[in-house]
Amino acid sequence: MNMKWLLAAFSLISVGPAFAQQAVEATSAQEIVVTGSRREADDYSDTMPIITLRRTADFAVQEVRVAGDTREAxxxxxxxxxxxxxxxxxxxxxxxxxxxxxxxxxxxxxANYRNLPLSNDGRPDTDKTVFLVKTRLAPGVDAKTALDRITRFLKAVPSVGRAEMTEKGDLTLSVVNPDQYRPQIIGLIAADAEATAAKFGTGYGVEVRGLDRPVEWARASLTEVFLYLPSAYVVRPKN
Structure with a gap:
């Protein structure tokens, strides 16, 4: 299994309209797939501020493909x-x-697995669908451990007829409710801004913008993410 990950490629995992409650803004306890950055997903600039919160993601996520070629549909x-x-x-x-x-x-x-959409697998008399297998990242569960756990699970799933289940793509990550980290991120921004302004003397302060935006993210490593606000600050004389 190739565990290479791409910071510059946000490849979305295909699902159908039965699961169409896909939100652009993370709210409540929603879990968000992280394969690149939010800005890339939303077609924004890929510029990321230097002040970020780096933390372990909540889950390692593997996309899985199930395909079959039994003649009768x-x-x-x-x-x-x-x-x-x-x-x-x-x-x-x-x-x-x-x-x-x-x-x-x-x-x-x-209750909902039969809502997974089927599509042609590129040959006559074939169908396929995809879903996600995920495992929680915790102390002692690194990327290799997570991948091994998922691989063992997939091998244990019994075959049915001519249906086959295989891994699709590389291991990705997910984060539950990124906006819960807003206070920590704002604290990091405030501390950095205060320290920077102090270097110019007591007559200087800062103007900060972008704190009202949703938390954004980018992948930092095989198991970690950067969480940040698209903020910027300017040091100005207090007068």
Whole structure:
């Protein structure tokens, strides 16, 4: 498995309209997929301020593809969904969770797994779909441990007919409710601005802008993210 990650490529994971509650702004306890940066996802400039909060992501996330080529269409689709149902039943034993979403992550459960959209797999009489397998990052769970855990789980999922389940792409990350870190980020900005203004003497202060924007993010390492506000400050005479 190639664990290379790209800071400059935000490749969204494809899902269908049944999971269409995808929000541009993170709110509440929503879980956000991080493969590049929010600015790249929203088609903004990729400039990131120097003041960031670096922390371990909440989950390591692997996109998974399930495909089948049984000749009869109804049977083929039933085999794909049956294999996904088997994965849902097995997930808890391997410390992984199943989810769906290209931006906002939502649980994949027995109540909604048949809403996963199927599409042609590039050949006649084939179908495929994708979902996410994730495992929580915690002390002692590095990128290799997380990937090994996910790989063991995928190998344990029983095949159904001609359906096959494979990893798709590289390991990515997710963060739950990025906006909860606003106070910490603002604290870092305030401390840096105060220290910078002090170097100019007591007659100087700062003007800070961008603190009213949502928290943004970028990937920092295999298991870490940068969280930041798109802020800027200017040192000015107090008069």
């Amino acid at each position: 109804g049977k083929r689709r039933d085999e794909i969904y049956a294999m996904i149902r088997g994965a849902i039943d097995l997930a808890g034993r391997y410390d992984v969770e199943l989810a769906t979403g290209e931006y906002v992550v939502e649980p994949l459960t027995v």
